[in-house]
Amino acid sequence: MSEGAASRVSEATVARLPRYLARLLELAAADTATVSSDHLAELAGVNPATLRRDLASFGIAGTRGVGYDVRYLVYEVSIVLGLNHEWPIVIVGVGNLGRALANYDGLVSRGFPVRALLDIDPSVVGDEVAGITVEHIDDSAAVVAREQLAVAVIATPSGSAQNAADLMIGSGISSLLNFTAVAIEVPDVVEVRRVDLATELQILSFYQQRSSAARGGAGVPLEKALSPIC
Amino acid sequence: MSEGAASRVSEATVARLPRYLARLLELAAADTATVSSDHLAELAGVNPATLRRDLASFGIAGTRGVGYDVRYLVYEVSIVLGLNHEWPIVIVGVGNLGRALANYDGLVSRGFPVRALLDIDPSVVGDEVAGITVEHIDDSAAVVAREQLAVAVIATPSGSAQNAADLMIGSGISSLLNFTAVAIEVPDVVEVRRVDLATELQILSFYQQRSSAARGGAGVPLEKALSPIC
DNA sequence: TTCTGTGAAATAGTTCACAGCG
DNA sequence: CGCTGTGAACTATTTCACAGAA
Structure with a gap:
């Protein structure tokens, strides 16, 4: 990931904010007016002190003896995350994954x-998917300008990912969410995050193997072992 | 995430292994025989000492003056990750996302x-997707036993995720990859990881906003601001 | 009294730097 | 000589514990 301007808040803190926000929206939907750090921390699965420190690091204050105002917290956390306006996105690559994402509400x-x-692919261009007409990537600059886009989701085959990313960056995109199996190189001013299914499964595999070994191996098809996938 | 047996390696170390493995497979494909920690660390984007310590923590050794044997490293890292055998998976929820995942090579x-x-959904059961016939979730126990499954990918609507997870755990599944917008509660012996698109985008949004603010705001549609999405 | 905000302690993780093996 | 393996220093992050505000 590119680094952007050096900041004083840790990435761990930033990564927790969406989780707080999700719980806060649930509380708001249930018309809960205030919430203590103990309660919200419990809901979010973190230590209360960590929650208080996270919020304080953005200057977000609660009321001693009472807690935090739910609606105010939602507002403040949204602002911090940059969610006070919509972020229109473009999906690059309209295969199965791209279609799934386009339809994802x-x-x-x-x-x-x-x-x-x-x-x-010219045979895909012109198709209507989720109410949107697929355009050709050669027109990306015009599309980015027309729709005021800042974020692109790369859902191409892995082999085309770097190319697609370069094109989008050249068209003015400044944040990428990479959904392919390979890492993408970008200039420092562009932000990238990658979501990789196989990486997640490999990590799961590690812990799964470890915990079933600890229990005596039940549940794992060990009899199938020893055919390395490389 | 459930904790599993207490281990002496940090989650950060485990999370780096898939990245090492990906680079090693590229090196192996290019018939590179050995690699130094400096070189592999550079490819993986980590500090060489971190790489050496990660490997040493699993008892994986190199040769002083030479480096690591690429094929041996691939083998060892695969074993550590539990990738010495296949992990057959089941996808629960055959909507757009489930279909995309089923077709993902x-x-x-x-x-x-x-x-x-x-x-x-009975209207989906019996359909053939990616060469596989969709079965009804009521038959999950039989399916898990028949295919020797340990891992389930939850790709249902968010509202059905907990239910789907409970059914799969009851059917003998011990690892879940949750692709929905909500967290899933599981017993301690079950491992879960969650992949959430919106969370990733929110984190991107934070850094994007921050770095464009540092550059004077260019590139962000600030004129659209102030319509909170909550 | 309750619950925040935060010093200070504890813990975790990374990186340096170098002894020593091949 | 080059490179690993690792003690020790350093940095980051979490958690405790409590003073003090409402």
């Missing part, structure tokens, strides 16, 4: 409406 | 073949 409902779809 | 190529698809 969890995006628009959380402020990330899909505004454009791009592909390099 | 990055899974089988890395040792996680999709062996079954489950859904609760």
Whole structure:
């Protein structure tokens, strides 16, 4: 990931904010007016002191003896995360994954409406997916300008990922969410995060293997062992 | 995430192993025989001492003056991650996301073949997706036993995620990869990891906002500001 | 009294730097 | 001589514990 401006808050703190926000929205939906750090920390699965420190590091204050005002906290955390406005996104690569993402309502409902779809394959260009007409990646600069896009989701085959990323950066995109199996190199001013299914499964595999070994090996198909996948 | 047996290696170390493995497989594919910690660390984007310590913590040794044997390292890291055998998986929820995952070739190529698809909707059961016939979730126990499954990917709507997880755990599944917008509660012996698109985008949003603020705000549609998404 | 905000302690993780092996 | 393996220093992060505000 590129580093951006040096900041005084740790990435661990930033990564917890979406979790706090999700719980806060649930509390707000249930018309809860205030919440203590103990309660919210319990809901979010963190230590109360960690929660208080996280909020304090952004200057977000509660009321001693009372707790935090839920609606105010939602507002403040949203501002800190940059969620006081929508972030329209473009999906690059309209294969199975791209289609799934375009149809995923969890995006628009959380402020990330899909505004454009791009592909390099002429047989896909012109298709309508989730109500959006697929455009050719050669037109990316025009699309980015037209839709005021800052974020692109890369859902191409792995071999095309770097190329797609370069094109989008050249078209003015400054944040990438990389959904492919390979890492993408970017200039320092561009932010990237990668979501990789196989990496997650490999980590799961480690802990799964370890905990079943500790229990005596039940549940793991060890009889299938010793055919390395490399 | 559930904790499993207390271990002496940090989660940070485990999370780096898949990255090392990916680079090692590239080196192996290019017939590179040995690699120094400096070189591999550079490829993986970590400090060389961190790499050496990570490997040493699993008892994986190199040769002083030479480096590490690439093929041996691939083998050892695979064993540590539990990748010396395949991990057949089941996808629960055959909507857009489930279909995308079922068709994603990055899974089988890395040792996680999709062996079954489950859904609760009778109009989907019986469909063939990616060469696999969708079965009803009521039959999950039989499916898990038949295919010797240990890992389930939850790709249902968020509201059904906990339910789906409970059913799969009751059917003998011991690792879950949760692809929905909500957290899932599980017993201690079950491992869970969650991949959430909106969380990733929110973190991107934070850094994007911050770095464009540092550059004077160019590139962000600030004129659209102030319509909170909550 | 309750619960925040935060020094200070504890813990975890990273990096340096170098002894010593091949 | 080059590079690993690791004590020790350093940095980051979490947690405790409590003073003090409401």
